[in-house]
Amino acid sequence: MAEPSGAGDSIPLECPGLDTAAGEEFLQEVFQILLEEGVRKSTDVTQKVCDWKEPQELRDLLDLELRSDGEGRERLLQRCRDVLRFSVRTGHPRFFNQLFSGLDHHALAGRFLTETLNTSPYTYEVAPVLVLMEEQVLTKLRELVGWSSGDGIFAPGGSMSNMLAMNVARFQRFPESRNRGNWDLPRLGLFASQESHYSILKGAALLGIGTDNVHLVRTDERGKMIPEELEKEIQRVKAEGSEPLFVCATSGTTVLGAFDPLDAIADVCARHGLWLHVDAAWGGSALLSPRLRHLLAGIHRADSVTWNPHKLLMVGLQCSAFLLRDSSGLLQRCHGVGASYLFQRDKFYDVSLDTGDKSPQCGRRADGLKLWILWKAVGTRGLAQRVERAFGATRYLLEQVKRREGFQLVIEPEFINLCFWFIPPSLRGQENSPEFWDKLGKVAPAIKEKMIRRGSMMVGYQPQGSHVNFFRQIITNPAVTRQDLDFFLDEIQELGWDL
Amino acid sequence: MAEPSGAGDSIPLECPGLDTAAGEEFLQEVFQILLEEGVRKSTDVTQKVCDWKEPQELRDLLDLELRSDGEGRERLLQRCRDVLRFSVRTGHPRFFNQLFSGLDHHALAGRFLTETLNTSPYTYEVAPVLVLMEEQVLTKLRELVGWSSGDGIFAPGGSMSNMLAMNVARFQRFPESRNRGNWDLPRLGLFASQESHYSILKGAALLGIGTDNVHLVRTDERGKMIPEELEKEIQRVKAEGSEPLFVCATSGTTVLGAFDPLDAIADVCARHGLWLHVDAAWGGSALLSPRLRHLLAGIHRADSVTWNPHKLLMVGLQCSAFLLRDSSGLLQRCHGVGASYLFQRDKFYDVSLDTGDKSPQCGRRADGLKLWILWKAVGTRGLAQRVERAFGATRYLLEQVKRREGFQLVIEPEFINLCFWFIPPSLRGQENSPEFWDKLGKVAPAIKEKMIRRGSMMVGYQPQGSHVNFFRQIITNPAVTRQDLDFFLDEIQELGWDL
């Protein structure tokens, strides 16, 4: 056979280069594995939450190496089972480790749909349904914020949404900075509370504003920004010759679950003409509950809002809405560059539906569909009930923590974050000894290691400010019952007893 | 009944707040719909590619409104069917509209797995399997670039990967800018070709560098950056008092599919001490083919590379690798802020596996798994064959275009982008008339509208530089056969005949 003269010449094009029938069969089988091991077992309270392996052991078990030749069906199916087996079960009723947890079947169906559609909602042309859904979901979220008009876009996570907020704020004040960069601008000042999410720092670094220009405003004993301290910081920064630009208030801080006082902060912003962004990535979902939305009173006064339905609403990673009060097209002017291969102006339909240019991304995932399906399935009322159930479960756990010996609250919880120490018997009564806090700081990590090795549950811990390592319990999953909460405390007690 | 005293008080916690059995049944049914309508029909060449509806008609058909109450199972299943029915079938063998297309069943299985796991590969703790897979896949991609060590992370799209490159380049040269912002820096200069992707502009705006400081270097008649022009631009920018920082070479430009001459560009960068980034979002996959990788000769000299397996490798949106030659921890130092609630240093395992702090994101999707599964399924060889098949199919189409009357190439293709005009009989022989180009520029949009209304196929068009609207044909899907390609040309001819 003659050597082909170049790549591709020898490839027969008569037949498809994919075995569709075999592929569909494979999908069918994977789906049954997923349903059994990934959904049923992963949400079954009698199963382990995780099956801990040391990294090297796991590398070997998984045989990760990628080789020249492909593998047969049985082998691949076994690989899918292994992936599920050795992964952490974030949908398990005893997984409390992150601000996302739980498995909602409707949302998961929406995610499967999204993956099957495999398109980007940047133009109506290639994603008509998804573009309209995004529009609808964003409108609905904005209504809950209290805005009858506005703008918005889904971003790949709350960190990104917060960065978009900073960028839009800069652009609104200094439109020419988009073209000329920061050089001609005064040194800018950004403000957020000491308890704000670290994405504010990351954003300031990425945007060329610099982390030193993020001024962390003091919080009160419950982790809420003190508006008078914000005022002082603004004055101080002005006096130093910088120009205050942007205030990020947090509605539901990551660790303590604190809600900054939005109305008072909005007053300060109004006085100084600053952009008010509310990072409600975590707490935004409280807006759904008529009984909890008071926590965000004043949010309608914000210029922009970050809200992550992938956290409390269990929509699945990722779903982060960046919402804007502006309806003059600021977002498009800020980010749009009008690429002529994608956003042709001579299309035959209304090109205002080609919303992709509002984002700094090009290809984007369609993160609205899964929320839309879930919302259709349970209604606004059902979503509200979930939030309230999570709140109720936290109240129950709070009572138990207060009642049980050896458990000590870090602060009285305002929301769903329950922060506490477990004090082992060996440390009780020594609260005034010099080594007490040092020793206590080692307790949570030790308990955490034990629970992971046992696979019985997972919960986060961290130090914060002057507080040594404490547990942060988060309940977002409606599958969690009172028994799970009792188990949770029993288990901590048992694992920590001998420390 | 007494009014409950606060949210949550009245919620019974004895039983789970989710009906797991009903949920699993729903998933099962949705999966069958997906397989039938979303996979089988969507890849069936006898079906339409899209079912065009005007936006208002589609809004009504979909009944998008989100209400207080949830809906029953049958209604929801019908909604899933509607979503599939009215969406564009990007896996169809006659969808040629984007740089991603086609449906690979293994990769789709990987996506379903990822969605079911619903975790973020920021810590080994919550994503042990996914963290190790990411490590493995990135290592493999780096090897193909020609690096035996290095670093990297998956980003939500090639645009984001390009932005990370700019940020890391800035940080490497001016580490203090991370804290202090751009103000203390000289005005920076970024360089990319006239044909580079628009994300370079978006990135410059976001990073506070400014779009004016992106210098678009002239390209030759095939769309490749001219290294001598780069040299001249650098000199010019220096003479104006700016400091050149970063060169983005493109391996596979978005529209023309041009490959910049990397070796010559690397020489220029070396001479001036500039960061060389290669945007191989589109063309990177050619590295898999021993017969095509010469297109990227010199890529190992880059400092960083963007490579999107979600395009040519059909992994599914999104999968974009940001690869770095540095192995000193630059990425971590550039982006890391060490949030103590997530990246605790006192964990019991090797915390260098908690890679999330290398990214400006917090929660991140696990984009490596789907590529890993596909790679295991077909092997490096199978991936190479796909790239070569796409290349071969383009060669076949090229021949036909050259042979057929009324078709005119824009440029001789180097890769998989085939750019051409269709000249309707009414315009033939008038190439020298003053209105020829004006009239020709209206042909592609008119044909495009007709094909969408008919639902027979989809292909992109755009103007570019001095060229009026032309078609850009992209074949990434191995399910495309010779018949599909003949159909493609016949259809354009038929739809454009009377224009």
Ligand SMILES: Cc1ncc(COP(=O)(O)O)c(C=O)c1O
């Ligand atoms: C208050 C707050 N804001 C922003 C974020 C970042 O969200 P993401 O992980 O989606 O980037 C988080 C994440 O935990 C958060 O708690």
Ligand SMILES: Cc1ncc(COP(=O)(O)O)c(C=O)c1O
């Ligand atoms: C050359 C090039 N770079 C970058 C991108 C951006 O990739 P993404 O859409 O994943 O952001 C594209 C997208 O088409 C591209 O063609």
